[in-house]
Amino acid sequence: MTLYHFGNCVALVYVPYYLAYKQSGLSEYGAFWKCVQAGMIYMFTQLIKMLVLATFFPDNVGEGTGSLIAEFFKDTVDLADLVGLYFVLNGIPGKGHSKVLTAGIGWATAELILSRALLLWIGARGAEFDWIYIQKCLESNVLLVQHIATATLIWLWSRHNLNKNLKTIITLLLILTCYKPLLFDSLTHILQLGVWLGLVIKAAFALVYGLFTLTIYASVADIIGIY
Amino acid sequence: MLSEVDELFKTYIPYYILVFLPIFIIVSPTNPVSASYEFPAYRMQHYDLHGVPYGSRVAAINLEARSLSTWSSSRHCIVTRLADLTYETFSNVKNKVGALVLALPENLTNFTAEKQQHLILENKIVFDQETQIPVYFVKPTKEFNGIITELASNIDTNDKKKSATEALFGSVAANGYQIVISASTPSVQTNNKIATIHGYLQGSRSDGKVPTIVIVAYYDSFGIAPDLSYGVDSNGSGLIVLLELVRIFSTLYSHPSTRGKYNIVFVLTGGGKFNYQGSKKWLDDQLDAAESSLIQDAAIVMCLDTLATSDTMFMHVSKPPKEGSAASIFFKHLKATSEKFPGKTVEGVHKKINLAEDILAWEHERYSIRRLPAFTLSAIKHPKDPWRFTVHDNRDNLKTERLIQNAQIVVETVGKFVFNLSEGDSFNGNLDVSKANVENWLKSISNQPRSAQLLTNKDNGFVSSLQHYLNKYLQEVKVTYAVADKRDPDYQFYGSTQATMNIYRVKPAVFDLILTLAITTYLGAVYFAISYIPSLYSICSNLVKNKKDQ
Numbered sequence: 069m070t071l072y073h074f075g076n077c078v079a080l081v082y083v084p085y086y087l088a089y090k091q092s093g094l095s096e097y098g099a100f101w102k103c104v105q106a107g108m109i110y111m112f113t114q115l116i117k118m119l120v121l122a123t124f125f126p127d128n129v130g131e132g133t134g135s136l137i138a139e140f141f142k143d144t145v146d147l148a149d150l151v152g153l154y155f156v157l158n159g160i161p162g163k164g165h166s167k168v169l170t171a172g173i174g175w176a177t178a179e180l181i182l183s184r185a186l187l188l189w190i191g192a193r194g195a196e197f198d199w200i201y202i203q204k205c206l207e208s209n210v211l212l213v214q215h216i217a218t219a220t221l222i223w224l225w226s227r228h229n230l231n232k233n234l235k236t237i238i239t240l241l242l243i244l245t246c247y248k249p250l251l252f253d254s255l256t257h258i259l260q261l262g263v264w265l266g267l268v269i270k271a272a273f274a275l276v277y278g279l280f281t282l283t284i285y286a287s288v289a290d291i292i293g294i295y
Numbered sequence: 296m297l298s299e300v301d302e303l304f305k306t307y308i309p310y311y312i313l314v315f316l317p318i319f320i321i322v323s324p325t326n327p328v329s330a331s332y333e334f335p336a337y338r339m340q341h342y343d344l345h346g347v348p349y350g351s352r353v354a355a356i357n358l359e360a361r362s363l364s365t366w367s368s369s370r371h372c373i374v375t376r377l378a379d380l381t382y383e384t385f386s387n388v389k390n391k392v393g394a395l396v397l398a399l400p401e402n403l404t405n406f407t408a409e410k411q412q413h414l415i416l417e418n419k420i421v422f423d424q425e426t427q428i429p430v431y432f433v434k435p436t437k438e439f440n441g442i443i444t445e446l447a448s449n450i451d452t453n454d455k456k457k458s459a460t461e462a463l464f465g466s467v468a469a470n471g472y473q474i475v476i477s478a479s480t481p482s483v484q485t486n487n488k489i490a491t492i493h494g495y496l497q498g499s500r501s502d503g504k505v506p507t508i509v510i511v512a513y514y515d516s517f518g519i520a521p522d523l524s525y526g527v528d529s530n531g532s533g534l535i536v537l538l539e540l541v542r543i544f545s546t547l548y549s550h551p552s553t554r555g556k557y558n559i560v561f562v563l564t565g566g567g568k569f570n571y572q573g574s575k576k577w578l579d580d581q582l583d584a585a586e587s588s589l590i591q592d593a594a595i596v597m598c599l600d601t602l603a604t605s606d607t608m609f610m611h612v613s614k615p616p617k618e619g620s621a622a623s624i625f626f627k628h629l630k631a632t633s634e635k636f637p638g639k640t641v642e643g644v645h646k647k648i649n650l651a652e653d654i655l656a657w658e659h660e661r662y663s664i665r666r667l668p669a670f671t672l673s674a675i676k677h678p679k680d681p682w683r684f685t686v687h688d689n690r691d692n693l694k695t696e697r698l699i700q701n702a703q704i705v706v707e708t709v710g711k712f713v714f715n716l717s718e719g720d721s722f723n724g725n726l727d728v729s730k731a732n733v734e735n736w737l738k739s740i741s742n743q744p745r746s747a748q749l750l751t752n753k754d755n756g757f758v759s760s761l762q763h764y765l766n767k768y769l770q771e772v773k774v775t776y777a778v779a780d781k782r783d784p785d786y787q788f789y790g791s792t793q794a795t796m797n798i799y800r801v802k803p804a805v806f807d808l809i810l811t812l813a814i815t816t817y818l819g820a821v822y823f824a825i826s827y828i829p830s831l832y833s834i835c836s837n838l839v840k841n842k843k844d845q
Contacts, residue, residue: 072811073807073810076810076811079818080818083818087825196331196800197799197800197801282832286832286836287839289836290839290840
């Protein structure tokens with residue numbers, strides 16, 4: 069029965085990724101290896117991040133008990149994610165939307181495999197039942213939306229024909245995403261939110277963020293005449 | 296620039312990944328949460344005595360937890376409080392259910408009538424016939440009590456009183472618990488040595504013929520689970536009184552002027568709760584030895600057993616002592632001494648040895664059978680008093696003051712006896728029991744369980760500490776070991792006395808099916824959402840266009 073539960077969790081976490089890959093038409097472009105490449109850059113980025121964290125914050129890596137300022141600096145390291153995504157986007161030839169989607173899906177899938185697969189394999193297969201696995205799976209789905217949106221924003225940011233105001237807004241948004249975990253953690257801590265409510269807020273944020281990105285993308289795409 | 300990056304990916308990075316990916320996975324910070332509970336669990340007694348098997352014979356559990364009212368088959372493990380159990384339900388349940396996990400009551404200092412009932416129940420369970428199911432005891436903790444309460448409140452699906460929807464909801468969403476104790480089948484302990492320590496003090500008389508008195512106490516304890524039996528009163532109190540006697544009389548005997556008129560042999564026997572195996576072996580050795588032993592012409596043999604329970608001291612004999620014999624003189628001294636202490640009384644109890652029964656009632660019967668003038672001093676009247684076999688016999692339930700007073704009575708009586716004093720004399724404080732010493736020993740014995748099966752290993756720390764103490768004060772301290780016969784053992788102990796109990800929260804199978812249904816619905820929604828994105832995109836671009844047009 070517990071293997072069945074594991075199956076449930078895997079279906080919940082991986083099927084949306086598969087659907088996104090299929091429905092976006094990436095499979096027709098033969099973008100699979102590009103996605104894998106994006107995943108590899110993800111791993112490389114994480115490695116560098118970990119090296120930096122281990123060098124500068126050796127005491128409280130992975131504990132989450134550090135002070136607010138320490139957490140802030142740790143999240144600053146997440147800026148490396150943006151740089152990594154930038155490299156991914158540079159490495160992928162192609163037109164706007166396929167490029168952005170490949171980068172976003174590849175990146176998110178790599179994260180999914182590295183951070184969730186083991187957790188589910190060990191945790192959800194055990195005799196113990198815990199809602200946390202279902203929650204983690206749903207959170208991964210939210211992260212997919214967010215990573216695609218972030219990839220889009222980076223792509224937009226790297227474009228030259230973007231007006232100044234929009235560029236400032238995008239920069240601010242990108243920096244905001246880096247500190248998002250910190251913001252959410254302190255929010256749930258202060259408001260004493262349950263895990264489910266926290267998840268709903270994250271999903272709502274990702275949705276708004278995604279819609280906003282889509283709007284900007286639409287305007288830019290209109291100007292340069294793709295899609 | 297781009298081609299360089301590309302180059303990098305083609306040459307180095309695959310190797311990096313080959314090395315770092317495993318490391319990555321290992322150090323991945325998202326550790327799986329371990330929400331399961333872990334409790335130390337203490338297995339019920341498991342031993343054979345004179346070929347009769349006692350206790351629970353099995354150790355491993357992997358079953359679903361249920362309460363007393365909701366269990367239905369041998370695939371369930373009943374988890375409940377020992378206080379909620381009666382002997383009738385226990386004997387009803389013990390051959391039908393898969394396993395039993397019982398929470399011990401908090402502590403028993405406060406209530407009396409219930410306490411007595413509880414102790415009797417515990418005794419009935421432990422001296423009952425063997426059971427083929429694993430029985431474990433758990434100390435009462437908040438978490439464990441929470442689990443018990445939750446199990447008891449779980450809705451019984453067969454209960455007709457609840458509405459159908461309630462029952463349905465209960466069967467889907469209820470938290471179930473899986474109890475897992477992984478242990479192998481308990482095996483007979485190969486090392487069944489029971490240590491007995493003895494030493495003596497040399498008395499003196501002008502005619503050179505010095506009679507001997509023997510003072511005996513067993514040092515082991517007994518309770519429903521070996522690892523919970525501290526036995527501070529039974530027989531920690533007897534042990535402490537004996538150790539005080541050793542200390543006080545060795546000081547007196549060290550001066551020729553205050554040397555007593557008797558040799559005193561002190562014996563600390565093991566296996567007292569297992570039909571006095573230590574005494575049996577020691578006595579056989581002493582009486583059957585080729586050279587003459589001190590105890591062959593013992594004037595009295597005094598056994599000490601459970602001395603802090605009440606203010607009445609009972610002198611148990613198998614045969615009423617004749618007027619003028621050493622035992623009757625001792626009794627008179629005892630009576631006279633106790634009268635000096637307010638509230639203390641002495642009573643003689645005569646009980647014939649029941650030769651039809653395998654188990655002897657008191658330790659002195661071992662000596663009486665061999666025709667030695669023996670008696671037992673105890674603060675308990677009945678040998679089968681449940682207080683002698685309980686895990687609640689711990690430090691909290693022992694009154695130190697009472698123990699010290701009773702010890703003082705014993706010490707003074709022995710003093711009067713060995714110095715042949717008349718009943719009215721006193722020792723002017725020369726024979727005072729040391730409170731510090733008593734408390735030290737109380738601390739030491741309440742730190743570790745002293746069940747016989749836990750003390751059988753060679754060079755056991757507790758046994759050697761006793762030996763060390765006796766060595767300090769007595770002459771010719773020796774340790775002898777009783778070993779059970781290989782072919783037809785008198786007693787056999789079994790291992791795995793304690794284990795770690797894991798409790799996992801589990802959901803019923805129906806829950807997973809319903810979860811699958813929910814996930815499928817969700818995935819369908821995601822599918823439609825994704826296929827809706829192109830139209831969302833056109834809405835967005837129209838919006839932007841309209842703005843521009845304006």
